[in-house]
Amino acid sequence: MNRIIKIILLDILKSKIVLAYTFILAILSWSSFALEDNSAKGLLTILNVILFTVPLVSILFATIYLYNSSEFIELLLSQPIKRRKIWISLFLGLSFSMILAFFVGAGIPLLLNSPDSIGVMMLLNGCLITVIFTALAFLSSILTRDKAKGIGIAIMTWLFFALLFDGLVLFLLFQFQDYPIENAMVGITAFSPIDLARIQILLHLDVSAMMGYTGAIFKDFFGTSTGLIITFLLMSLWAIIPFFISLKKFNRKDL
């Protein structure tokens, strides 16, 4: 398995898109720390960058890469290699290279400018988001043979989690504002990995004091170490479940 991962890693790291992604992340992170006078504000800016660009680049790049390597997959399949091994190697290779790009681009400025638990947490969340959206890319590319459709599904997935989901939550909030729905809100966030990451980081910043009653309930749940562990578990599930569905489908696919 290592041989295939190595081949894939080298292939991806050579691509200019990953280099550009690293570079842009680095510019954004360094400049947001340089522009703001305290690191907390810088962190907030980076948070938005992470929650917006990282999922988009991860899911799009991974989907396109998978479609473009269909020849490579076919070639490997005629060799004595297990099917699941091919798929898992692709996943590990892609996730690892995207994490590496994220770490070099955003991780280094984060750790230098905010060398505390928040910085580390941000880094962890960024890595998890990368893996989650790579897994979602695997799912969307296995759903259809058509490249254009697959990329469309990937973009819609990103759009849903990055924008539409928040809109839905807001809509629900206004519809049921007369009811005590704060606890239900905590549950609903579990359905979006981006929201999980956002709330988790926001609550560790001082700005959470301004979030009112809902913020207090959120703090009650997410602020505790059990809450922290549950969020990380939920996010891991967000990576594992889509990937396993895609693995099952790949095992039964005709090429």
Added chain:
Amino acid sequence: MIEIKNINKKFGKLEVLKSVNLSCKSGECIALIGPNGCGKTTLIKSILGMVLPDKGSIEFNGKSVLGEYIYRENIGYMPQIGRYPDNMTIGQIIEMIKKIRNSNQELDEDLLKEFELEKMFDKQMRTLSGGTTQKVSAVLAFLFNPEVLILDEPTAGLDPLASEILKEKIIKEKEKGKLIFITSHLLSELDDLITEIIFMQDGEVHFHKKVEVLKTETNETKISKAIASILKQKQPESHNPKLAKVS
């Protein structure tokens, strides 16, 4: 060596293979012929495990190939249209496959030398012509001395010189007692190669006969004429399903 029992495969509504039964032993050189879209490539891909049949079983040396992968060490496959990663060079592809196989067997680099591919080792795959890509596929198929060779239209797109080299190589391997599958539409090319013929039509095996038997039955000396006379006797009753769908 390869036993195919009752396999069925449907792509959507289209039945590509209808209870195909075949039995092949080593030392045979089998031509798989039939009209376009009759299921030849699907059959080959089922043997390789790239297409998973809906029903039936395929056995390689007495073991079912379903979910297995190690048996592919003994198969060299040359696809009809070789598709390779665009941005890799010929040298990188061959190196990569060697690394993946990681076998300490002696490599068979005859074709690599005879096709003079070493001169083009740093050419990228996307810049290659169809014929050169075919040469790379052929080199990869023969590289690891496999017991079974599956060649899907091996000479299509090759220039006369290269296809002659390939044919000689196939004859050489046949004499070593390997099992060789060839699909081709150029029946005249098969004359001095094959020992058996499988004729497929509409996903069914029409017949599976030795070449000599076929020739004596039809009183012809050439395979192409023998096949033609059989086809004249049996007017095809049904249309090719793929063509019917288009029109």
